Amino acid sequence: MAGLPKDSPLAPYRAVLHGGNAEAGRKIFIENQQVACLRCHKVRGEGGEVGPELAGLGQRQSREYILESILFPNRSIAPGFESVLVELKDGASYAGLVKSENATELVLNSPEDGILTLKKAEIQNRQRGLSPMPEELVSALSRRELRDLLEFVATVK
Secondary structure, rough: OOOOOOOOOOOOHHOOOOOOOHHHHHHHHHHHOOOOHHHHOOOEEEEEEOOOOOHHHOOOOOOOHHHHHHOOOOOOOOOOEEEEEEEEEEOOEEEEEEEOOOOEEEEEEEEEEEEEEEEEHHEEEEEOOOOOOOOHHHOOOHHHHHHHHHHHHHHHO
């Protein structure tokens, strides 16, 4: 992070990247109802289904990526958790999570309609939805709590 440009949106949070207490972060993750991480995210199979499993994330992604995901959840949404609104040429519209996609088909998991396989040639309009994780979530945490939470997420296996 030392090479991070001063105008980077992560620059003001440089101090939270290292030195946190993972056990305190685990408590925040599980018990802090203001951020309610466990309601949406799983760790080792326990927790919600709205966001991705976080165990092992620190081995796959950098601390900067994890911090950015907490601070700005709409910048990069994990595969399988991107929400879209799709309007077909026949006027039908569907909303859901993108489960898979190839050159000709889009597979959505729609809360209303279940798993849908849509032909891309039939799609008139596609809009990316926002992450269900609120952008202002971090405002409920002190810098120390954010550092502890980041330490937990970055080190949980």
